[in-house]
Amino acid sequence: MTFRTRFAPSPTGPLHLGHAFSAITAYDMATAAGGIFHLRIDDIDQSRSRPAWEAQIFDDLHWLGLSWPMPVLRQSERLPRYCDALLRLWDMGLLYSCSCTRADIRAAASAPQEGAPLHGPDGLIYSGTCRPATPPKGVMPIDSALRLDMARALASVSSPLAFSESGEGPNGETGSITPHNMVQTVGDVVLARRAMGASYHLSVVIDDADQSITHVIRGQDLFAATQIHVLLQRLLDLPTPLYHHHGLIRDAQGKRLAKRDDARAIKTYRAEGASPAKIRQMIGL
Numbered sequence: 001m002t003f004r005t006r007f008a009p010s011p012t013g014p015l016h017l018g019h020a021f022s023a024i025t026a027y028d029m030a031t032a033a034g035g036i037f038h039l040r041i042d043d044i045d046q047s048r049s050r051p052a053w054e055a056q057i058f059d060d061l062h063w064l065g066l067s068w069p070m071p072v073l074r075q076s077e078r079l080p081r082y083c084d085a086l087l088r089l090w091d092m093g094l095l096y097s098c099s100c101t102r103a104d105i106r107a108a109a110s111a112p113q114e115g116a117p118l119h120g121p122d123g124l125i126y127s128g129t130c131r132p133a134t135p136p137k138g139v140m141p142i143d144s145a146l147r148l149d150m151a152r153a154l155a156s157v158s159s160p161l162a163f164s165e166s167g168e169g170p171n172g173e174t175g176s177i178t179p180h181n182m183v184q185t186v187g188d189v190v191l192a193r194r195a196m197g198a199s200y201h202l203s204v205v206i207d208d209a210d211q212s213i214t215h216v217i218r219g220q221d222l223f224a225a226t227q228i229h230v231l232l233q234r235l236l237d238l239p240t241p242l243y244h245h246h247g248l249i250r251d252a253q254g255k256r257l258a259k260r261d262d263a264r265a266i267k268t269y270r271a272e273g274a275s276p277a278k279i280r281q282m283i284g285l
């Protein structure tokens, strides 16, 4: 099977050194394996995505010496595809609509009887205010968020979930990883956001399958989300690729770089006259 990987940035700001590390790592691994490196545009959040940032991504990656097959896949063009997957999960009785605001979720999670609020890979763990006792019937609503009923979803898979990690999670996790306790540590994740159609978790799983991605190479910040992705693959009968999570590039204070760190943007280094070789050297490649 041909080695296929992808780099999937969101066009919501400039690429920084951490993105360069991720993209070059994936590109180098694909090249070494005689495989294919895809660029994918994760622009599911249209309220924050900008064409100018997408153009900058193309420009920066070409400048770094990377190339990929065209045309690239854009999430914003694939909403009907994600909707099909949601309908399938809805028909399986695994989704319910949720009208809670962020403030509602915070308030419920910090109510005295609930103890300290618990964070999972998807933010605050949902306390289940809108979760129905029995699966909802009828037409899937499209004007509200849809959550996965985690307990029901886990009960509907027949054998333990597992994935193979050839890199390392933030706590040194490697080899065969078996998620557990997802009801408590992940909870009912959002699979469709109101006005956005699909959440990151759903779209990334469908995209990886449709592009026949064999190796997902990405930062350790997404390690904890992988168990959600593996569960969705099982529910939707999709293959589970191999995962390789890499360490994150941090600033002098040890903080993970973010899009707002304009000072570490590739475009800033380019404007200052840095070469692609210099960027590779700065990130230890």
Ligand code: GLU
Pocket (backbone or CB within 6 Å): 007, 008, 009, 010, 042, 204, 217, 218, 222
């Ligand atoms: N779009 C995601 C990000 O920019 C990456 C998705 C992935 O690699 O799975 O963090």
